[in-house]
Structure formats: structure tokens, C-alpha cells
Amino acid sequence: MTYRVVHYINQFFAGIGGEEQAGQKPLLKEGIVGPGQALAAEFGDKATIVATVVCGDGYFAENMDEATETIIGLIASCKADAVIAGPAFNAGRYGTACGAVCTAVKDRLAIPALTAMYPENPGVDLFRKETIIVETADSARGLRKAVPPMASILLKLLEGRELGLPAEEGYLPQGLRKNLFRAEPGAERAASMLVKKLRGEPFETEYPMPVFDRVPPAPALKDLKGARIALVTSGGIVPKGNPDHIEASSASRYGEYDISGVSDLTSADYATAHGGYDPTYADGDADRVLPVDVLREMEREGIFAKLHDLFYTTVGNGTPVAMAARFGREIAVKLREAAVDAVILTST
């Protein structure tokens, strides 16, 4: 079959004009416009560019939601099987628009989409995780080289075939870790790598170390006596029976449990769901992980105003950082609504 492809480009590549025409609203043109010629030639009879959507870079940047909405509508009206955007080369607003359009197409129309740009285009950092971006030169002189990988990757996506490695296929790494089988077992690779490292020969690590981001410290708690303190834990303390089925490892959810009136976490009512440490001690007395008993005591003594009625818990065992970050954001919203002043987060 011949796939129906819609091409997205800006006002400049559509021949409408330069910066003075950047306010161009989205419009649909039948068939091929501008750089679509080269793409169509590369597709051969496997895919046809049925229409081209054009939008001014300035208009898109200033009206992102509205423009996206209109563009998605135009693409949907073409009964497209896939969308190809750009190449945007090193044009920042164009690259951002291409990335945003491809992401919206994937999310809302559930069809393949890809774009192409220069690695330093700001659109790369914004959208590389969401969409495939083929690497190009920094100017339109690189069009001829960009077209073959754009066409071949889009066809692979349309046919549901698996993509090879970024360097082989010509796209920018999305930052996702993907499993593969190498030629040699890990121990052999380690020994060879060590020999190279000792000889000062070049070698390639299989896992480049991540750089963790930093958050500035929040201001200190000013008034302890009047403070509402909340407890959060990654130690997996849950009501016995784990009512929300939080996974022992790689948790996909967190629990929110009411401890109003509870002055001690007893082994009759609480246990740990964590699969990464010996549960004997936490199961015997969950206060060893989540110190409710002493906090309740201090609350009674008036050292602080209130222990928050709800505690939040998950299992920090092989749980992806991205997942934990999502839990953190969601929990923070709930803590704000509950007028909590400070948080004690315990980990095992």
C-alpha cells in the first residue's frame, strides 16, 4: 500500500516569505510544497505526500496551543498515516514548532511523526525524548543529506519495524536506555575494557554517568510550635495487607494513609511492602522506619502543632527516578492543599 503522509513546514520554506511573513496562520495546501519534493522522491511509491501544512514561526511561537489545535485538525482532515516536519536545520522557532507538532500528532492522532534539525537547535532539547529527530547540518545546504534518513526512518515507523541505533539510522539519541545483546559476555567486555584503560587506549563506557540536577534549599521552618509536619517515606510502610498493592520493587504508585488517632505503628496493623531490605525489623515495629510514635508524643507535648493526618508512602526499590519525581510532585500538591509546613522524608 502507499502511505498518506502530511508534511509540516514554515512560511519561509513554503515560499510565502521571510520574517515579515512569520505571522502566517496555519493553512493547508494540497500536495507537495518546497522541500517536500526531495522527500517525495525518496519515498518512491511507498508513500505519498498528500498535503502540506504551513504555519508562520512567529504565529506558532506566540499562539502555541491554538496553532497546535488548528494544525492537528488540518492533519486529521487529510486521513494521514504519518507526519513529517521540517527539516528545521538551526532555526530555533521552526525547530520548536516541528517538535511540538510531532509530539501532538503522536499523542493525539496516534500515528508516527518525525522531524529533523541541527543538534544545537533548541527544539532538540525540548522534544528529543518525545519525538524522533533526524540529525541535519545547520543550514538548508544540508537538505540533500537529511532526506534519506528521514524517509527511511518514517517508513520503518509506518511498517512497525524496529529502529536501529541512533548512529546507524541517523537520528539524535532520545536519552532512553534500551537493551540489546552484545557479541561478548559482560565479564569479557569488562576485562577487555580494563586492558584498554590500563594501556591508555580509547575505550567506550557502556553507561555514561548521569549528572543529577540540584534544587535550591527551601527556607527553614520559622515557627516549629505552630507547624504542621508531614511524614513521607520510600521505605514501603503500609497498612497490613498492602491494600493498594504497591509493588515490592519498581513501584508504579504510592499510598496515602490516614494516621489520625494512631499513636504507634504496631505489627498488628502495619508492615513494609519494600522488597529491597530484610523486612523483619520493619514488620516487627514499623516505627523503626516511620517514627509515628515519637512524633505523636512530641505533638502531645506541644513541641509542634500537628502531625499531618495523612502519610505518603512508596517503595524506593528499583523505582525509576522519573516515577519517584512524579510521586514527589503529586504529593507536594496535596501537602500544599493541606497547609503542611515541613516534611520529614525517611528512606531505608
Next chain:
Amino acid sequence: MVKEIERAGFPVVHMCTIIPISQTVGANRIVPTIAIPHPFGDPTKSPEEEKALRRALVEKGLKALQTEITEQTVFND
């Protein structure tokens, strides 16, 4: 989790045993605890001693929350 809660503006004290991980991940107020399977307890001690130990740790945590800091700080005592 600790960073996202702090990013939302709450002072957070991270009470955990393996300080290097907390430091790498980027918690700001860190209070060391006893051991991974029992951060706030010591099963070799009597329940009363254990609770006293736990109270001392929590007090340390509250003190950390009340301390202004400009960079990552481990509250050792």
C-alpha cells in the same frame, strides 16, 4: 521525591542511612540514621532504649528543618 517536594517550596529533611546516595541525588537537609532495614531503631536494644534513640533522631530532624542553609548539609550532630 525529596527534590520535587523541596522544589514546591517545603523544607524537607531526608532522614536515611546511605548518605552518599542522598548527596548524589541532591537532598539538601540530610540527617543520617541507623541502618537500612531499621533507620529509626536498633533491634539489639530494649524497646525503651530504641524509642529514646528514635526520639533523638527525630529531634535532630526537626532541628535541621529549622536551620537556614545555602547548600547541601549533612547534620551529623
Next chain:
Amino acid sequence: MKLELHRLKVRRLAWGSRTAFDKGLLSIDRSALTDLLAKDGRFRSVTLDLALPGESVRIIPVKDVIEPRCKLDGPGEVFPGFIGDVETVGEGATLVLEGAAVVTCGAIVGFQEGIIDMSGPGADYTPFSKTCNLVVTFEPVDGLEKHEYEAACRMAGFRAARYLADSVRDVAAETIDTVQWPPLSEAMTAHPGLPKVAYLYMLQSQGLLHDTYLYGVDVKRILPTLVSPTEVMDGAVVSGNCVSACDKNSTYAHQNNPVIAALLARHGREINFVGCIVTNENVTLADKKRSSAAAVKLARMLGVEGLVISEEGFGNPDADLIMNCRRAEAAGIRTVLITDEFAGSDGASQSLADAAPEATAVVSVGNANARVVLPPMERVIGFPREANVIAGGFDGSMRDDGSIEVELQAITGATNELGFSRLSAVTV
């Protein structure tokens, strides 16, 4: 120290009236072995099954895998501290039933045991789909405390492995490998011009159910120490582990430690391999620092220029791994680390709990969060419903048609951090 490994290649298993070996066929006297294992009063039942490569068989929940070995000659017995005495092993002759394995199966902790598929997509991920497996399934007596249950299963696995080898000890070996391990005084001056290298062998030791034993000693109680590769081959290091199945080192993986094999293969040609430093992964920061400092001190005393460091497990042991790396690099010792990754099922998350710029050479043995669908098998040995609670399984893992969707985490040996298999990960 000189150790001869007398090898018989097992290609098939079958039940027989007596345990015997003939041209690749290992016949097993089912009732004699059942009786031997059932002597342990902690078991209500002991069941033996066979699982061969290519069969439509799933084994779940797997606790440990052990290679059948016994001493033919020399001091001690395999698995010292558990079988025979605590005599130093690693010298003389040891019989190896290569290609055979004892797989122990029991729902001890529930979420910490693994899955072995003998065919299908799951078989690609476990080394033990290629071995001829004698599966021993245990049910405990009512009320048996789980640490006791673990100890009973551990012992039974060693007994079965030793029984199989010992029963065919009179059969002449098909091949004999000899490993000669010199005293330090010789090793230090051997192979001038080649860099001295050691192996820093990290062992899980986080609690009663996350433990590894060295000569029967729980390694959380040791200070890092030196062992020879031949001691490891004789079962000086054994698993008592109930942690995620993908990256706990089975006893089989210790007996056949591939890092030791890779370093021995380069010994005298590219490197001068001078020793294995065994260290632990403990639960307090002081213990972690103490062990890391002592392990790197041993490496410095040996005067090595390079270290291969293998981790066991994930999460807080990442801190031990990174600490060992930083200390060694600070002492001028070049390191290569072997670890697995927990990057999320989509691979988008950070892979390790700890990190350091000094870790410039890392071998990844794969992302354990990646998911795989295991189709139904004709025969299931063990307790299939455990899939829902196994680490790496999730609520609803077991589908109505008998297939299971799990993370690789649930598959025994899938991301073995001794570098047993070819699995790895890349950034795409």
C-alpha cells in the same frame, strides 16, 4: 595452589534405578535423592522434576541454581562450611558435571524468587535455559520461620549438587582443566612488564535474607579478604540470597565466575592477575566505608594497577560500587565496573542510585526494568501464582491464558552482574 577440574559434559537427564553417568546421560535415582533431602525435618514435602533445554517448561519461583561438583582429591569438600568441614579448598581435583544444574524452588519470601523458562522469549534471558536442570521443589512444615526455610533450601541445594557429582565420581573425566595459583611472592615478580590486576568481588550482605556466605561465614561479618580463584571454583562463596532474581549471584554463577575466567584467560598475556578481593555490601554507612577502605587497602598492598569491580544487586549497593570506584581511582588504581540498570520500563530514568565522574569505564549488563511477555508453557514446575508478587512482576502479571508480563528483574540471572551473559543496554 593447583586445582584440576575434571569435567563430564551432561547433555541429558533421566530418572534411573541408580545415579549414573554414561555418554552424556546423567541418570538420577529419584527416590534415593528424595530420601536424602527429606531427612531435613523442616520440609513437609520434597519434589524432584527434570527440565531440559528447549522444553515447554516454566520453573517458578526459583531460589538458587547450583552446579553439581564434588571433591575427588585434596583437602576439604565443595561448599566448605556447609558440606564436610571448613577446610581450605581450591587444591587437588574436583569433579564438575558441566551442563547440569540443581535448581531449588520454593516460595520463601514470595517476591524475591525468580522465573526460568526453558524455551520461548524468556529463555533468551536466563543462563539456566541452556542447562539440564534437576528442579527440587520444597514445601516447609507449617509455621516454619522464613529464615529457617531459606537455610533449609540452601542446604538441600548443596546436598543435591554434591550427591549427583559424588555418585558418579568413579567415571573418568572427559576433559581436565588445570588452574595453577602461585604464592604471592612468585606472583609479584611474575610476568614483568604486564600490569598487575585484581578482582574486587562485591557480595550482597544486607540482612538475614540477603546474604552470601564465605566458608560458611555470613559475609556481612567479614572484613574484605583475599581468596584464590580456585577456592571460588570449589564453592567457597555460596548464595543465601533472596533478592531480585535478575541480579543476585546464584551459587552456580559463583562456581563459574566469568570475571575470574576472563581475567585468567588474559593472565600472562595482557595482564598479571594476582588475586580476588572479596568484599560485602552492608546496611550502615560506617560498615560501607570500612569495607570499601579495607578492600582498596588490600588492592594497594598487592600493588595492582587495575581492578574489575562487580556489584551484586542494585539500589544502595550502587553506593558501595561508587565508593569502591572513587577510592580506588583516588589511589591511582584504574577501575572497570560491572552493573545492571534500573532505568524504568521505558528506559527514560536514571539507571543507578549513585554516580561519580570517576566511573569512566562501566559495563552495563542491561536494564532490569525492561518488560517481557512470557507465553504460557505446557508444564509449570513450582507455584505459578507467585508471578504476581515476584519483584519485577506486578499486580495482574499472570494473565488468564497463563502468560506472564514481567520485568526482566523477575528472570533468574537475566542481568547477572558477574557479566555472565551478553545482555547490555545503550542510549537510543
